[in-house]
């Protein structure tokens with residue numbers, strides 16, 4: 001009998017496992033299943049980027065790099081961020097290349113949090129935020145957003161959730177799982193709140209290129225915010241480079257220096273081949289990125305239209321590649337809906353509660369799958385809803 005769990009630290013032992021992984025495990029065993037579950041582009045990394053990676057290997061680029069990342073990549077990041085988001089960062093001291101946004105978030109939280117510190121985050125949200133904060137012996141303070149308001153974060157909600165001891169505010173626009181975005185006026189209100197409460201803002205902008213309505217604004221570009229914001233970004237989503245595992249953090253030198261310490265002891269550096277590929281993505285990847293974004297937009301429009309036609313109320317997500325329909329009209333809770341849909345119609349969606357209690361009554365459907373799959377999945381969901389409503393009506397009278 002394995003009794004090794006007695007060695008596990010309490011704060012790790014009591015972390016819940018990600019609710020999404022269970023679904024992937026079932027889907028991978030199922031023939032003819034259609035997955036709307038995965039938060040990963042269905043596109044292969046554009047060929048030009050792969051070619052640069054292959055050439056890097058051919059040239060024997062197999063070494064460690066500078067802990068901060070290749071200088072050429074940091075310079076490319078500095079140019080890309082200045083052009084597309086506004087703030088200018090010094091590649092020598094204000095930019096750090098990481099193993100995806102995942103590592104950037106982890107080392108940032110570890111660099112800034114003392115045990116007992118508190119971090120505000122809006123919820124429903126990406127599954128890693130609250131556990132990442134808990135792993136630092138800190139407390140995650142959720143700021144609920146409401147379905148009635150299409151899950152938009154408001155300054156009033158922030159104010160209501162704030163407590164003494166809050167040190168940072170974690171933002172994610174466009175938002176996983178709701179597809180929500182924040183316009184400049186809202187960001188200005190949030191910025192004023194962050195200044196008033198002296199919060200460090202952690203801004204995860206991994207989906208920013210995948211903004212379909214309006215223009216994406218980074219909170220780091222607002223007056224006075226560059227000094228209190230760490231901008232996190234990466235290549236996984238917009239450039240379809242999840243497997244390369246490369247991302248970056250830009251921010252004030254003092255915080256970046258502390259992150260560098262954690263990074264150099266825990267990780268050393270991101271893989272050199274991935275860094276070479278990332279330079280190519282930033283330099284020549286725009287056309288491919290725009291082509292993929294157009295596909296996502298087409299798929300978003302069809303999936304949202306079909307959900308609403310089927311009676312699953314679904315707001316129009318303004319960014320990322322997720323739709324977040326309300327399933328409460330079926331009378332089922334999110335988990336039962338997702339489990340039954342998978343078992344009875346072989347369509348995988350993620351229960352909204354995987355992203356926090358505010359996701360109750362919703363499911364997340366990723367539209368990073370082909371147009372044809374989306375149509376087939378919606379047909380199957382329609383058949384499932386018919387069955388559920390007949391069951392709710394009960395057997396016909398004898």
Ligand code: PLP
Pocket residue numbers: 039099100101102103126172176204206234235236242245246247
């Ligand atoms: N942040 C958000 C909001 C995400 O949805 C994800 C992945 O799904 C990540 C970060 C992790 O990205 P990366 O592949 O860069 O580690």
